Each structure stands twice: as C-alpha cells, then as structure tokens.
Amino acid sequence: MKLRISNRRLARSVGGDIFIFMIIFAMAAFMALPLVYTISQALKPLNEIFLFPPQFFPRHPTLDNFSDLFLLMAQSWVPITRYLFNSLVIVILGTAGNVLLGSLCAYALAKHDFPGKGIINSAILLSLMFAGAVLLIPHYLTMAYLNWIDSLASIIVPAWGATLGVFLMRNFIDHMVHDSLLEASRIDGASEFKIWWTVVMPIVKPAWLTLTILSFQSLWGDAGGQSTLFIYREELKPLPYALSQIIGGGVGRAGVAAAVTVILMAVPITVFIINQSQIVQTMGTSGITGE
Amino acid sequence: MSYELSSNKGSLRTVRTAGRMRQIWSQIRANAISYLFVAPFLLVFSVFVVLPILLSVILSFTYFNMVQPPSWVGFQNYLTLFLEDEVFLIAVKNTFLFAAITGPLSYVMCFVFAWLINELHPKLRTILTLLFYAPSISANAYLIWTVMFSGDAYGYVNGLLLYWGVLDKPVLWLQDPTWMMGIVILVVLWMSLGVSFLTFIAGLQGIDLMYYEAGAIDGVGNRWQELWFITLPLMKNHLMFGAIISITNSFAAAGQLQALTGNTPTDWATWTIMQHLNDYGYVRYEMGYASAMAVLLFLTMVGVQRLAQRLLAKIG
Numbered sequence: 001m002k003l004r005i006s007n008r009r010l011a012r013s014v015g016g017d018i019f020i021f022m023i024i025f026a027m028a029a030f031m032a033l034p035l036v037y038t039i040s041q042a043l044k045p046l047n048e049i050f051l052f053p054p055q056f057f058p059r060h061p062t063l064d065n066f067s068d069l070f071l072l073m074a075q076s077w078v079p080i081t082r083y084l085f086n087s088l089v090i091v092i093l094g095t096a097g098n099v100l101l102g103s104l105c106a107y108a109l110a111k112h113d114f115p116g117k118g119i120i121n122s123a124i125l126l127s128l129m130f131a132g133a134v135l136l137i138p139h140y141l142t143m144a145y146l147n148w149i150d151s152l153a154s155i156i157v158p159a160w161g162a163t164l165g166v167f168l169m170r171n172f173i174d175h176m177v178h179d180s181l182l183e184a185s186r187i188d189g190a191s192e193f194k195i196w197w198t199v200v201m202p203i204v205k206p207a208w209l210t211l212t213i214l215s216f217q218s219l220w221g222d223a224g225g226q227s228t229l230f231i232y233r234e235e236l237k238p239l240p241y242a243l244s245q246i247i248g249g250g251v252g253r254a255g256v257a258a259a260v261t262v263i264l265m266a267v268p269i270t271v272f273i274i275n276q277s278q279i280v281q282t283m284g285t286s287g288i289t290g291e
Numbered sequence: 292m293s294y295e296l297s298s299n300k301g302s303l304r305t306v307r308t309a310g311r312m313r314q315i316w317s318q319i320r321a322n323a324i325s326y327l328f329v330a331p332f333l334l335v336f337s338v339f340v341v342l343p344i345l346l347s348v349i350l351s352f353t354y355f356n357m358v359q360p361p362s363w364v365g366f367q368n369y370l371t372l373f374l375e376d377e378v379f380l381i382a383v384k385n386t387f388l389f390a391a392i393t394g395p396l397s398y399v400m401c402f403v404f405a406w407l408i409n410e411l412h413p414k415l416r417t418i419l420t421l422l423f424y425a426p427s428i429s430a431n432a433y434l435i436w437t438v439m440f441s442g443d444a445y446g447y448v449n450g451l452l453l454y455w456g457v458l459d460k461p462v463l464w465l466q467d468p469t470w471m472m473g474i475v476i477l478v479v480l481w482m483s484l485g486v487s488f489l490t491f492i493a494g495l496q497g498i499d500l501m502y503y504e505a506g507a508i509d510g511v512g513n514r515w516q517e518l519w520f521i522t523l524p525l526m527k528n529h530l531m532f533g534a535i536i537s538i539t540n541s542f543a544a545a546g547q548l549q550a551l552t553g554n555t556p557t558d559w560a561t562w563t564i565m566q567h568l569n570d571y572g573y574v575r576y577e578m579g580y581a582s583a584m585a586v587l588l589f590l591t592m593v594g595v596q597r598l599a600q601r602l603l604a605k606i607g
C-alpha cells in the first residue's frame with residue numbers, strides 16, 4: 001500500500017501550506033537583512049560607509065576593501081598563511097576529537113547498562129548549566145600544570161571534552177537506533193566497536209553532521225577566547241585573532257573591517273551548506289522497517 | 292574485652308570491604324567494554340570540565356584575588372551578594388526578566404521554524420536553514436545592530452525615522468533605559484535560531500516516515516494532530532536538550548548585551564548576573580565572589596530545568 005504521494009504527506013491543506021510559506025519567507029528576509037548588510041558594507045568605498053542619510057546598498061560597489069585587507073595582511077610579520085594553518089589545525093583536530101570521543105561515550109550511555117551510568121549522565125547534564133566564564137582560571141592552572149601554555153593543545157584537547165556533543169549524540173542514538181538491530185548485529189558476531197562504527201554511526205548521521213557544524217563554528221570563531229588566554233606566541237595565534245588585530249586600527253579601517261567580517265563568515269557558511277545538504281529525511285532506513 | 296570487640300568489628304569491616312572491592316572489580320570487568328567506550332571522553336571531561344567546576348565551587352567560599360592564595364570566608368560571599376550588593380540585586384531582576392522573555396520565545400521559535408521548513412525540498416531547506424541560522428554563524432554579526440540603533444543621526448533606525456519625519460531628534464536607543472532592554476531582547480531573539488534549531492532539524496529529519504504513515508492509518512487527520520500525537524512525543528529527547536540550551540543561553544547571557552549597551556549601561560538597565568560575574572572575575576579580580584555568583588546561577592538553572600522537565604513530561 002502506497003500512502004505517500006510524491007514528497008507530500010497526507011493531512012496537509014493547501015491553505016495551510018500557503019500561510020506557512022508566507023511566514024517562512026517574511027522571517028527569512030528579516031533574518032537575512034544583516035547578512036546582506038554586512039556584504040553590502042564590505043563592497044562600499046570608505047566615503048559611502050559614513051554617508052548620511054545611510055544607504056543600504058553601495059552606489060559604486062568596489063572590491064577595494066578586500067585588496068586593502070590583503071595588502072595589510074601581506075605586511076604582517078607572521079605570514080597570514082601561518083594564522084590560517086593554526087586555525088585549520090585547531091578546527092579540524094578539535095572537531096574530529098569532539099565528534100569521535102562524544103559518539104563513543106554516547107553509544108555506551110544510550111545502549112549499554114553499566115554501574116555508574118546514572119552518575120555520568122547527570123554529571124553531563126549538570127555541567128551544561130555551569131557558567132563557563134568562572135572556569136577560565138581553573139583552566140589556566142590546569143594548562144600551566146600540564147605545560148600546555150603556548151601550545152595548540154590548550155585549545156584542541158578541552159574541545160574534546162565539550163559536553164554538548166555527548167548529550168546530543170546520546171539523545172539521537174537512544175532515539176534512532178533500534179535495540180533489535182543491535183541484537184541482530186551481536187548475534188552475527190560483530191564486536192561492539194564494529195557495531196558502533198558500521199551500524200550506529202551511519203544511522204545517526206544527521207546528529208554528527210550537526211555536531212560537526214556546532215564544533216567547527218565555535219572553534220573557528222574562537223568562542224571561548226582561549227587563544228588570548230593560553231597562547232602568547234604570535235606564530236601560534238589563530239586567524240580570527242590576526243584579523244581582529246588588523247581591524248583594531250580605528251575608523252579609517254572601517255571598510256577593511258567589513259571585509260574581514262565577510263571573510264570570517266564565508267568559511268563557516270561554506271562548511272554549513274555542504275554539511276546541511278547531507279542531512280536528508282530517513283525513509284524507513286533507520287533500522288528495522290515493517291516492525 | 293572492649294578492645295577485642297572493636298578489633299573484631301574492624302576485621303569484619305575489612306572482610307566486608309574486601310568483598311565489596313571484589314564485587315566492584317568483577318562488575319568493572321563484566322562491563323569492561325562499556326567503560327572502554329566512555330573512558331576517553333570521561334578523562335577529558337573530568338580534567339577540563341568537572342575538576343574546574345569543583346574548584347570554583349570551593350573558591351566560592353573563599354576570598355581569592357588571584358595574587359594571594361585563597362583564604363576561607365565561609366558563606367561571606369553569598370551574604371554580601373544578597374545583603375550589600377545592590378547592583379547584583381538589579382542584575383538578578385534583569386536576568387529573570389530577560390530569561391523569562393527570551394528563554395521560552397527562543398525555544399518556541401527554534402522548534403516552530405525547524406518544523407515549518409522540515410518538509411521542504413532539501414535544497415530549499417538548506418538555504419532557509421542557512422538564512423535562519425546566519426545570525427549565529429558569525430560570532431559578532433550582532434554588532435551590526437549597534438550601527439542600526441546608533442544613538443546619533445548616523446544610525447540607520449534614527450536616520451530613517453528622521454528622514455520620514457517620525458522623529459525630530461535622534462533617540463539614544465542603546466543609552467535610554469526605556470528602550471535598552473527591549474532592543475537587547477529583540478537582537479538576542481534575532482540570533483536565537485542556533486544550536487537548538489539545528490538539533491531540532493536533525494531530530495525531525497531523523498523521524499522515520501513510517502510513524503506518519505502508521506498515524507495516517509490510525510486516523511490522524513491534520514498537521515496539528517500529527518504534530519501533537521506523533522512528532523512531539525518522538526522529539527522528547529531533543530525537546531529536553533533544546534530546553535537546556537534555551538535556559539543556559541537566556542540565564543547566562545552577557546556578551547551580546549555588553550556589546551550593545553556598553554560596559555556600564557545607564558541605570559544598570561541591561562546588567563545581568565553574568566555581566567556582574569565577569570566584572571568581578573576579570574576586572575576586579577575577585578574570583579571567590581565571582582564563583583559564588585556562578586554557583587547561584589547554576590542552582591537557578593538547575594531549578595528551572597527541573598521545572599521544564601516536568602512540563603515536557605505532559606506532552607503527547
């Protein structure tokens with residue numbers, strides 16, 4: 001029996017669809033406004049940025065701000081590629097570790113029964129609600145003790161212990177992976193590690209794709225500000241830090257600053273688009289159909 | 292005699308503890324594979340999350356200026372907060388007001404928009420997700436609002452309203468207590484489609500379509516019934532997750548508020564607990580006092596989370 005007609009579900013009225021579309025697009029326009037503004041600002045020559053009354057779109061669009069930025073970057077005594085390299089190392093290693101360690105732990109928490117599980121679960125839940133700001137000093141002491149001050153490890157390794165990831169992965173594994181599927185794999189003689197990698201992880205792909213974005217973005221944007229606290233050597237600083245130094249030059253650099261904002265946003269947006277388009281609705285593939 | 296008795300007790304206890312230890316050890320061995328799965332994360336988690344949290348709870352009972360070693364003061368920090376620190380009490384009031392509005396609203400927005408765009412074609416969905424999520428993608432996109440609401444005639448909002456003749460002189464949007472809180476709430480809501488929004492989308496995409504087909508057979512007639520009887524119950528885990536994110540974001544808000552209304556907002560109109568905490572921790576270097584605020588904030592959030600959990604249990 002075929003109940004679904006093309007991609008539309010039953011129980012939908014055309015009027016409701018139109019109403020919903022209108023809300024979505026009005027909202028999307030409002031949300032996109034500042035994004036468009038940021039880009040348009042970066043394309044304005046300096047004299048237009050301070051024009052009164054303010055103009056939303058540039059009259060004489062130019063790429064001068066970007067070429068000025070590249071000129072300034074070329075003058076920096078640590079090559080800009082070095083900052084970029086640091087950022088990539090932080091983002092890639094930090095995100096990979098966060099997703100892997102988080103998923104491993106989440107699988108055991110969601111599908112195994114063992115003493116201590118309850119305590120771990122509540123510790124994870126509670127730690128989400130403690131203000132991270134006061135933890136910077138204890139963090140600093142730990143880093144000094146481990147001798148990790150002035151090393152990228154001081155940013156990468158703590159990212160692996162980020163609680164959000166484990167919590168998110170546990171919810172998804174708990175909810176999307178059927179126990180009967182795990183039982184069947186165990187009867188087939190698969191090891192727990194193999195089950196985790198070949199059965200669980202493919203099913204919860206939407207979850208780890210989402211976690212990848214969240215982790216990527218927070219590390220890329222240097223959300224915790226660790227790069228200023230734990231890293232003092234200029235050649236180990238990440239890209240956002242270097243760019244913020246460039247735009248610290250005052251009003252005269254307003255155009256360059258707008259270009260910096262666009263560049264810093266472009267990277268996560270690109271990753272985001274590639275990533276989100278991989279998330280597609282499960283159609284009876286998540287485990288057992290016809291159950 | 293009494294000596295004998297006590298030594299007897301002691302040996303009994305050692306036998307018992309030895310038995311316990313053996314029992315625990317055999318349990319650990321029986322569940323070795325589970326512990327192997329959780330161990331790498333737990334190690335990092337303990338060192339970089341649990342340990343610092345425990346340290347700051349201890350610090351909250353001390354005076355610690357980050358130069359001299361901490362000295363024990365008992366509950367003094369907590370007493371000072373409630374009895375002597377007037378600005379803290381203002382911050383508490385502001386935080387609750389701010390959280391009461393932005394928390395539930397941002398939560399509902401995250402779910403409603405995730406739900407609305409869920410059924411669209413994947414390409415269109417990706418673009419809309421990006422647009423909705425865009426404000427939180429760049430860490431400081433909200434600074435655009437400081438230009439929009441700038442208090443002089445160069446601010447976009449003032450510029451337009453002057454141009455249209457609605458105003459005859461510029462309004463100090465971010466310095467006038469009448470407007471400050473409202474604008475801050477607007478901006479925070481604007482950028483609230485973040486972590487929970489993405490999680491809800493992934494969660495909705497993860498719901499097996501067969502549940503809806505089964506629902507249709509069982510007589511689910513329209514999309515509201517579908518939402519209430521099928522989607523929401525299946526999303527319970529994710530709804531709890533989203534609630535926690537909303538609670539932490541709204542109670543611990545500081546950065547956006549400070550960027551918009553400055554380090555010393557007029558009449559403390561947008562001053563929150565988290566800003567007060569940062570001020571004492573990293574400007575005045577009173578880490579013990581700041582930690583006491585963190586502990587109080589934590590207890591508040593745990594309380595609200597328990598409440599949210601009870602409310603969510605009623606779904607479906």
